Amino acid sequence: MHARNEDAAIHERPRHDPAPPPDDAADTRSLGDDLEALIEDAKTYLDAELSYQKTRAGFVADRVKKTVAFGVVAAYLAVLATIGLTVGLIIALTPLITAWGATAVVVLGLLLGAYLFVRKAAGNWQSMMSAMKSGEEPGDHG
Numbered sequence: 329m330h331a332r333n334e335d336a337a338i339h340e341r342p343r344h345d346p347a348p349p350p351d352d353a354a355d356t357r358s359l360g361d362d363l364e365a366l367i368e369d370a371k372t373y374l375d376a377e378l379s380y381q382k383t384r385a386g387f388v389a390d391r392v393k394k395t396v397a398f399g400v401v402a403a404y405l406a407v408l409a410t411i412g413l414t415v416g417l418i419i420a421l422t423p424l425i426t427a428w429g430a431t432a433v434v435v436l437g438l439l440l441g442a443y444l445f446v447r448k449a450a451g452n453w454q455s456m457m458s459a460m461k462s463g464e465e466p467g468d469h470g
Contacts, residue, residue: 414438 414434421430 417434418430421433
C-alpha cells in the first residue's frame, strides 16, 4: 500500500505548475471556436487601442491649445514692450535732437532693422528654393 501512495503522488500535478489540468472541454474545442475567440480578442484589443488613442489625441489637443494661447499672450506682451521701448527712445532723444529728430531716428532705426530681417528671410527663402529645385542640400552652395 505504501508503494501505491508513492505512485499516486508521482502522477499528481505539483501545486506550482502553471499549466491548467487537462479538460475534456479543451479536447473538444474546434478550430471555429478558436477563431471566434481570436476575433473576439482582436475586437477587444482594437477597442482598447482606439480608446487609448482618443485619450492621447485629447491630451495633445489640450496641450496645443494651451501652448498657442500662451504664445499669443507672449507675442502680445513683446509687442507692447517694443512699443514702450520705441516711445521711451523718442522721449529720451527729444532733449538732444528735438521731438521730430528723435522720432525720425527711432523710426529709421526700426525700418533699418526690419529691412535687414527681410533680406535675411529672403536669402533663406532663395536658398531653400534653389535646394528644392536642384535636389541638393543647402550646405552644398558654399
